[in-house]
Amino acid sequence: MNKAIVMLEDGPVFYGKSEGAAMTRVGEICFNTGMTGYQEVFTDPSYYQQIVVATNTHIGNYGISKDESQSGSVKIAGFICKNFNEIHSRERESESLKTYFDREGILAVSGIDTRKLVRHIREQGAMNAVITSEDKTLEELQAILKAAPAMKGMELASKVSTREMYELGDKNSEVRVAVLDLGVKKSILNHLLNKGALVGVFPHDTSLEKITEWKPDGLLVSNGPGDPEPLVEQAEMIKAVIDQNVPAFGICLGHQVISLSQGLETFKMFNGHRGINHPVKNLITGKCEVTSQNHGFAVTKESAERNKEVEVTHVHLNDNTVAGIRLKNKPVFSVQYHPEASPGPNDSVYLFEQFFDLISKSKEQAAATEKGE
Known part of the structure; x- marks a missing residue:
């Protein structure tokens, strides 16, 4: 498990840990307030090019079921949560969220103070963010954000x-x-x-x-x-x-x-x-x-x-x-x-x-x- 960084377009930096391979992803950051339905969120094409923050504290506790995806693959650019559960429990056949993300090549960042992060987004508005589990400096992350296009005007x-x-x-x-x-x-x-x-x-x-x-x-x-x-x-x-x-x-x-x-x-x-x-x-x-x-x-x-x-x-x-x-x-x-x-x-x-x-x-x-x- 590697260290991970979340940087917002207007400057704030959050430190956490990565759940997945070493990579860097950029996109518009947003938050979802649902207590359940995380798999549907990950596979919803409407979330393409977005980094999703879960306001629910625990994510992954009921795993992933093959019947609940809304498309053929994960569509989010990345994922941020407070607690990432590798152990899951469910009556129906399922797999762990970590196994699923590893196979789909998705970077998840956990251990973040998501309440503070969501409050900032609510107060400052939607913006781009970058998440990384690679060895990158803050200056490099700022350059990535500066080059990223805004969602306004983007055809996806x-x-x-x-x-x-x-x-x-x-x-x-x-x-x-x-x-x-x-x-x-x-x-x-x-x-x-x-x-x-x-x-x-x-x-x-x-x-x-x-x-x-x-x-x-x-x-x-x-x-x-x-x-x-x-x-x-x-x-x-x-x-x-x-x-x-x-x-x-x-x-x-x-x-x-x-x-x-x-x-x-x-x-x-x-x-x-x-x-x-x-x-x-x-x-x-x-x-x-x-x-x-x-x-x-x-x-x-x-x-x-x-x-x-x-x-x-x-x-x-x-x-x-x-x-x-x-x-x-x-x-x-x-x-x-x-x-x-x-x-x-x-x-x-x-x-x-x-x-x-x-x-x-x-x-x-x-x-x-x-x-x-």
């Missing part, structure tokens, strides 16, 4: 999206859902499959012609990493699909890109929302939901309220940011949070029902039009 969906289109589910299904993969989680695909849909997963740069050729009954725009603003071509393609009255559902980054397609604006948050207990109010029903969230960008409330074709449907109760919208004259809606995650509460699963209801109504209207009714 292309780094995690599928390279080739693929299909999942029953090819004879009456419902065909196209997924624009900006970094889709497996649990989102599983929800679509559990509803009996044939799912076509398309690369981030898929053209309108390719999507239309597949003849989808609905379009889901997935979660993903990075700044939504560089995804100009994706927003234009999504707008064209929406103009064809195809039902559409956006999640997280997908919500932001759908919003951009309608002329709304996004901004980089001072600190993002990352955890499994974020309170959201549904303004249509008046009910509150306990939600899972992972985002560092959001849609500006001012631009949403200016647009007469857009209705804000959900707000985050901690800071009143936009958590969901719908289009008034199109079968389109989106949310900033993750209804598929279900970290105990299933408060938001109804959104998938809502999506399939829109698809069903759209198909009924199309059938009626064909009959001349």
Whole structure:
């Protein structure tokens, strides 16, 4: 076990110990407040290029299960925690977190005063950080940080999206859902499959012609990493699909890109929302939901309220940011949070029902039009 260093962009240095091979990693530092679900965090493509700090004291105590990864590999740039547990206990088959990180080539730093670190991030805002278990001077680490690009303006969906289109589910299904993969989680695909849909997963740069050729009954725009603003071509393609009255559902980054397609604006948050207990109010029903969230960008409330074709449907109760919208004259809606995650509460699963209801109504209207009714 080697000594390790964490250095933040604005100067603070923390010393700990490394859990893994000698390496150096740089990325935007963020913190997740979840008490469980660390494996889902590590494999969530939305965390690509980020160093994650766990606010929960003990990480690794229930190991790693092959069934709980959200993608084919670990996506985080690095990991920081207070206590890293090599001994794990679980009824189902699992392996230790250390074995998993060693195989995936991930650097974890433990023994850090994570409460002090998180307080600093909360007070000073999101920023880049570097972690290392190599023999590097502070001056060398400062040079690495100086050369690292900021998350603002960074396009990352292309780094995690599928390279080739693929299909999942029953090819004879009456419902065909196209997924624009900006970094889709497996649990989102599983929800679509559990509803009996044939799912076509398309690369981030898929053209309108390719999507239309597949003849989808609905379009889901997935979660993903990075700044939504560089995804100009994706927003234009999504707008064209929406103009064809195809039902559409956006999640997280997908919500932001759908919003951009309608002329709304996004901004980089001072600190993002990352955890499994974020309170959201549904303004249509008046009910509150306990939600899972992972985002560092959001849609500006001012631009949403200016647009007469857009209705804000959900707000985050901690800071009143936009958590969901719908289009008034199109079968389109989106949310900033993750209804598929279900970290105990299933408060938001109804959104998938809502999506399939829109698809069903759209198909009924199309059938009626064909009959001349």
